[in-house]
Amino acid sequence: xxxxxxxxxxxxxxxxxxxxxxxxxxxxxxxxxxxxxxxxxxxxxxxxxxxxxxxxxxxxxxxxxxxxxxxxxxxxxxxxxxxxxxxxxxxxxxxxxxxxxxxxxxxxxxxxxxxxxxxxxxxxxxxxxxxxxxxxxxxxxxxxxxxxxxxxxxxxxxxxxxxxxxxxxxxxxxxxxxxxxxxxxxxxxxxxxxxxxxxxxxxxxxxxxxxxxxxxxxxxxxxxxxxxxxxxxxxxxxxxxxxxxxxxxxxxxxxxxxxxxxxxxxxxxxxxxxxxxxxxxxxxxxxxxxxxxxxxxxxxxxxxxxxxxxxxxxxxxxxxxxxxxxxxxxxxxxxxxxxxxxxxxxxxxxxxxxxxxxxxxxxxxxxxxxxxxxxxxxxxxxxxxxxxxxxxxxxxxxxxxxxxxxxxxxxxxxxxxxxxxxxxxxxxxxxxxxxxxxxxxxxxxxxxxxxxxxxxxxxxxxxxxxxxxxxx
RNA sequence: CGGGGAUUGGCGCAAUUGGCUAGCGUGCAUGGUUUGGGACCAUGAGGUUGCAGGUUCGAAUCCUGUAUCCCCGACCA
Numbered sequence: 442x443x444x445x446x447x448x449x450x451x452x453x454x455x456x457x458x459x460x461x462x463x464x465x466x467x468x469x470x471x472x473x474x475x476x477x478x479x480x481x482x483x484x485x486x487x488x489x490x491x492x493x494x495x496x497x498x499x500x501x502x503x504x505x506x507x508x509x510x511x512x513x514x515x516x517x518x519x520x521x522x523x524x525x526x527x528x529x530x531x532x533x534x535x536x537x538x539x540x541x542x543x544x545x546x547x548x549x550x551x552x553x554x555x556x557x558x559x560x561x562x563x564x565x566x567x568x569x570x571x572x573x574x575x576x577x578x579x580x581x582x583x584x585x586x587x588x589x590x591x592x593x594x595x596x597x598x599x600x601x602x603x604x605x606x607x608x609x610x611x612x613x614x615x616x617x618x619x620x621x622x623x624x625x626x627x628x629x630x631x632x633x634x635x636x637x638x639x640x641x642x643x644x645x646x647x648x649x650x651x652x653x654x655x656x657x658x659x660x661x662x663x664x665x666x667x668x669x670x671x672x673x674x675x676x677x678x679x680x681x682x683x684x685x686x687x688x689x690x691x692x693x694x695x696x697x698x699x700x701x702x703x704x705x706x707x708x709x710x711x712x713x714x715x716x717x718x719x720x721x722x723x724x725x726x727x728x729x730x731x732x733x734x735x736x737x738x739x740x741x742x743x744x745x746x747x748x749x750x751x752x753x754x755x756x757x758x759x760x761x762x763x764x765x766x767x768x769x770x771x772x773x774x775x776x777x778x779x780x781x782x783x784x785x786x787x788x789x790x791x792x793x794x795x796x797x798x799x800x801x802x803x804x805x806x807x808x809x810x811x812x813x814x815x816x817x818x819x820x821x822x823x824x825x826x827x828x829x830x831x832x833x834x835x836x837x838x839x840x841x842x843x844x845x846x847x848x849x850x851x852x853x854x855x856x857x858x859x860x861x862x863x864x865x866x867x868x869x870x871x872x873x874x875x876x877x878x879x880x881x882x883x884x885x886x887x888x889x890x891x892x893x894x895x896x897x898x899x900x901x902x903x904x905x906x907x908x909x910x911x912x913x
Numbered sequence: 914c915g916g917g918g919a920u921u922g923g924c925g926c927a928a929u930u931g932g933c934u935a936g937c938g939u940g941c942a943u944g945g946u947u948u949g950g951g952a953c954c955a956u957g958a959g960g961u962u963g964c965a966g967g968u969u970c971g972a973a974u975c976c977u978g979u980a981u982c983c984c985c986g987a988c989c990a
Contacts, residue, residue, distance in 0.1 A: 454984080462924095473981075528988070550990095584914070584988060591989070644990095664990060701990050735948050768950035786949055796949090879986095913990090 450715045453659040457710060461588050464718050464777050466705070474586035474593030478702070481777065484726035485705050486596060490576065492628045492723075493598065493700060496620040502572040502600055507554050509578070510545040515553040519678040522552065525645020529581040531593075547580040552646065552675060552697060555601050559693075560681040566605050568683060569693060570613075574600040589706030590663070590913055597701035603693040605685065607672070610694035614670045617698035618651045621666035624700065629708045630721035630825060631655050632833035633665055634859070634908060636884025641868050644697075648672030654883045654908065656836040657710045660857025662883050662910035665707055668698035711832050712801075718778025719800055721828045722821040729817060730774045731759040734767050734786030744785050747795070747813070755817065775800060780824045781817065801827055842906075849897050849909075853878040859910050863894035863903035870898045880909040 450456050461467050466482030478486065494504070510533060517523045526549045533545040548554065559571055576598045586592050600617055604610040618635055625631040633655040643650035647669040655665045676682070676692040685691045712719040722728050729751065733744035741761060748759040760770050767784070774782060784796040789807075797806045797816065801824050808816045839858030843849035852860055860880065864870065874897075875881050889905050896903045 458983085469982080471981095525989090579990090581989070585986090595990070597990075667990070699990070703990055737948095764948095766948050766950085766952060768948090768952085770951090771949095772951050784949075788949070 450658075450713060453657070453710065456713070457706075458588060460709060460713060460717055460776075466709070467588055469588075472593070474583055476588055476592050478596075481726060482705065485708065485720075485724060486702055488724045488726065489624065489628065489700070489704055490598075493620065493624050494576075496623065497574050497598070497600065500572070500616060500620070502574045502602065504575060505573050506575050506577065507551050507558070509548055511548050511551075511554045513544045513546055515557060516546055518553060519646045519675055521674075522646035522678075526550070526581070529583065531580045531582050548577075549579055549581045550697075550699075551575065551577070551579075551599055552601065552671075553679075556603075556675050556679050556681065556695070559601075559603055560679055563603075563681075563683050563693075566683055566685045566691065569603060569605045570609065571601075571603040571693075572613075573602070574598055587706075587913075589709070590703050592702075595702050597699050599697060599699045601695070601697045603676070603695045605683075605691060605693065607694045610696050611670055614651060614668045614696040614698065617668040617696070618653060618666075621653045621668070621698075621700055625653060625655065625665060625704070625707075626829060628721070628723045629704065629711075630723070630828035630832060631665070631707060631711050632829060632836050634836075634884065634886050636886040636889075636908060638667075638884055639866070639868075639871060639882040639907070641871055642882060644669045646671065646674055647697075648674060651887075652884050654859075654910075655707050655711065655832075656839055656859055656910070657707070657913070658713075658835070659710075660839055660911065662859065662912045663703070663707045663710075664883075664912065665704060666698070666700040669696060671695040671697060712828055713778075716772070717776035719828065720778035720780060722780045722825050725778065725780050726756060727758050727774075727777070727779045728755045728821060729757045729781045729783060730779045731757065731783045731785070732767060732770050732774070733759070733761055734784060735763065735765070737787040737790075740785045740787050740790050743790055744783075747783070747785070751814070751817070754814070755821075771798075781820055783817075799824060801831075840908075843897055846897055849874075849880075850878055853880050853911070857911055859883070859908050861906045861908055862897035863892075863905070864907040864909075865896035865899055865901040865903045866905075867896075867899070867901070870896060870901075874898050874909070879911050881912050883908045883910050883912065 465479050467479055468477045470477050516526065529549055531547040533547065534541055563569065578594055578596050580594045583591050583593055602613045604613065622635055625633055633653045635653055638650035638652055644667065649670040651668045652664055653666045655663045657663055673692040673694055675695055682690040682692055709718060731744050731748050733741045744759060748757060751757045778800060780800050782798045789795050794807050794809045797808055797820060799820060841852050841858055841860050843852055843860050843862045849860060849862055864882065871882055885905055885907050891904050894903045
């Protein structure tokens with residue numbers, strides 16, 4: 442068995458594609474820009490769904506399902522919205538062998554089809570708020586695609602809520618953003634920055650967009666989830682009103698928020714290394730792999746006992762395939778990112794112990810049978826924390842402050858990352874910075890303090906330091 | 914959509930200026946020896962060289978068209 446040629450982590454884009462294929466997370470589909478999510482990759486999505494769905498439901502948001510097809514004239518109701526999505530639409534023109542009188546868009550997002558129904562369902566202030574989420578697929582015909590990060594079809598959840606007041610709606614918008622942060626921090630072991638998008642980067646049709654931005658090892662920023670304050674833009678477009686207590690017509694205040702399978706792409710990059718994936722225990726489909734050293738009958742029996750015992754508490758599997766050496770198995774499971782490996786052979790049996798090996802730091806720990814469960818618990822917990830800490834440290838280390846445009850350009854050309862700089866909030870300035878350096882505004886961090894500054898590009902007065910980066 | 918590269922057993926590649934039965938590695942199957950960090954030996958299965966035309970005694974190789982994929986840009990979660 443020869444050593445497989447895993448791509449070097451330093452060439453991140455090659456490594457990324459390679460690892461997804463080799464770890465059997467996904468594969469290319471026959472349709473351009475589409476991918477097959479394989480069971481091991483889909484298990485990651487299920488992990489995200491379970492975690493986030495609970496947060497969503499705890500907040501009182503209910504799941505529902507709306508159709509994949511949207512009549513074209515629905516999309517056209519909101520001007521910015523249709524302009525934003527038109528270039529990316531897949532459109533059905535034939536149904537049942539006959540030309541359709543009205544063409545149907547395959548949903549790129551569901552605002553329009555959902556809000557038309559919301560209008561139908563409400564007439565009184567008592568009917569608000571509407572708190573609905575759906576887990577589904579959407580299609581955006583991308584020019585350039587990339588496994589998990591940008592595919593023509595992707596899976597996501599989209600929450601769509603409507604409230605009587607802007608305060609309430611904004612509260613929900615920010616609640617969703619916090620739920621995303623929690624999902625990234627606690628489940629995926631990823632650090633990121635919450636903030637507000639600039640007007641040019643916001644969602645088509647939104648009043649304001651909020652984002653969770655994560656830094657990837659190559660210094661590019663990943664828009665990891667977004668939550669939009671739609672204001673009353675859509676309720677106006679749909680002429681949707683309810684009557685309030687004083688018989689006034691109120692246009693409901695709306696928000697929408699989504700997290701997609703792109704999160705898996707971020708997860709892969711944020712923690713990986715030359716040997717493959719590193720999955721945080723909370724999301725790992727297999728938290729612990731038991732490898733009985735081949736050739737020992739006695740230890741195999743013990744390994745099976747341990748498996749039966751641990752299976753009650755952990756996602757654990759036992760690799761007792763014949764014909765593969767121990768070394769081969771070690772490498773295979775490291776590639777797949779399993780956080781903890783348990784080795785057991787007769788040598789260990791004689792000492793009443795096993796060997797635990799951590800994927801994150803390759804540390805080997807000898808553990809007696811008596812302490813096994815508590816040690817596994819502690820190690821998994823520690824790995825989860827260490828992976829998050831590592832990503833947080835990386836992000837902070839690669840977050841720079843640039844006070845002059847020269848500094849800004851130097852950072853972009855040498856050691857990319859987040860750049861914190863004053864910006865006058867003029868879109869022309871933003872566009873010029875992008876043209877010069879490829880960096881775009883990622884967000885205005887939520888905790889930003891107002892200061893007296895000068896725009897890093899034009900020198901005009903600026904109130905806030907914005908976060909810039911090269912984005913995915 | 915612009916620029917670059919590619920397409921040959923499952924995967925990765927080779928085949929000189931057009932010339933022998935299209936090879937090699939890996940993977941796969943079977944048998945045996947192995948087994949504590951990617952084992953070894955033997956045997957075997959697996960190909961209309963992306964597709965469609967053309968030139969030629971002869972095409973993986975030359976020509977025309979076309980499709981797909983990857984990378985770099987503009988658009989985006």
